[in-house]
Amino acid sequence: MDIVRLVTSKLNVEDITNEIASPSCGAISLFVGTTRDTFEDRKVVQLEYEAYEEMAQKSMKNLCCQIRDKWSIKNISIHHRLGIVPVKEASVVIAVASPHRAESLKAVEFAINELKASVPIWKKEVYEVHDPEWKENKECSWKKC
Template sequence: MSGEDVVAITPDKLNVEEITEMVKCPQAGAVTVFLGTTRDNFEDKKVIKLEYEAYVPMAEAEMRKLCHQIREKWNVEKIAIIHRIGIVPVMDASVIIAVSSVHRKESVEAVHYCIDSLKSSVPIWKKEVYGDGSCNWKENKECDWAARNTDSQSS
């Protein structure tokens, strides 16, 4: 089934139409797409861009594992998980997840699971750059390793 899965880490601008086309097929009555974009604010700070870094071989391997997990849980046709690295300006997409299935329930649930799991397990790091010139590396609260660090600091 891995021929039905597309995973990629790229510095290129993401195109939602191209990625959606990757998962369309005649037997699928549903295509669900998640588009994660850069917003212009965080906690009353003006965000001007995000910068992403990744350990690409490990990140893509983890993304392939997510595809496998999705296929174990839901009857889906095709999966695409594409994440951008480098500079991602406000309103540009940093991640697009697309899943097709015969019926909508499977693809909707699979996409929801995928974005939550991606944020918690895939080694991709995000730096927010603010209008005042400051910046901050962000740790996803969902990260497996963030939870372990919090647990070890509290003991």
């Protein structure tokens, strides 16, 4: 089972984990990306995410296929939040269930790195004092041009 979602509501890690749990799996690995309160000595008050939603969902589904080509995985869930994400709240949750831990751990690391490199989701950092800034992921494939 592959689940990909773009949502504007708060992400619930427990619900996402339960969604992919399987009696045939001994491992569920998670990556939870949260809004931190500082960037380069600037106080961050929130992040704002935008996406080309149709393309982002297609890219996230393709990412699930790539993971399945590399590892023996039972279930994958990739949730990304859009809109405003306050400090300490999750903007992305990736959960992978597999029979054994090695595959799920490798898959989660691959998934977050590939998501940042290829999925058209954009982040704006909003600061307490400075002007907001759109941020480009250093992993972006389109940055190499």
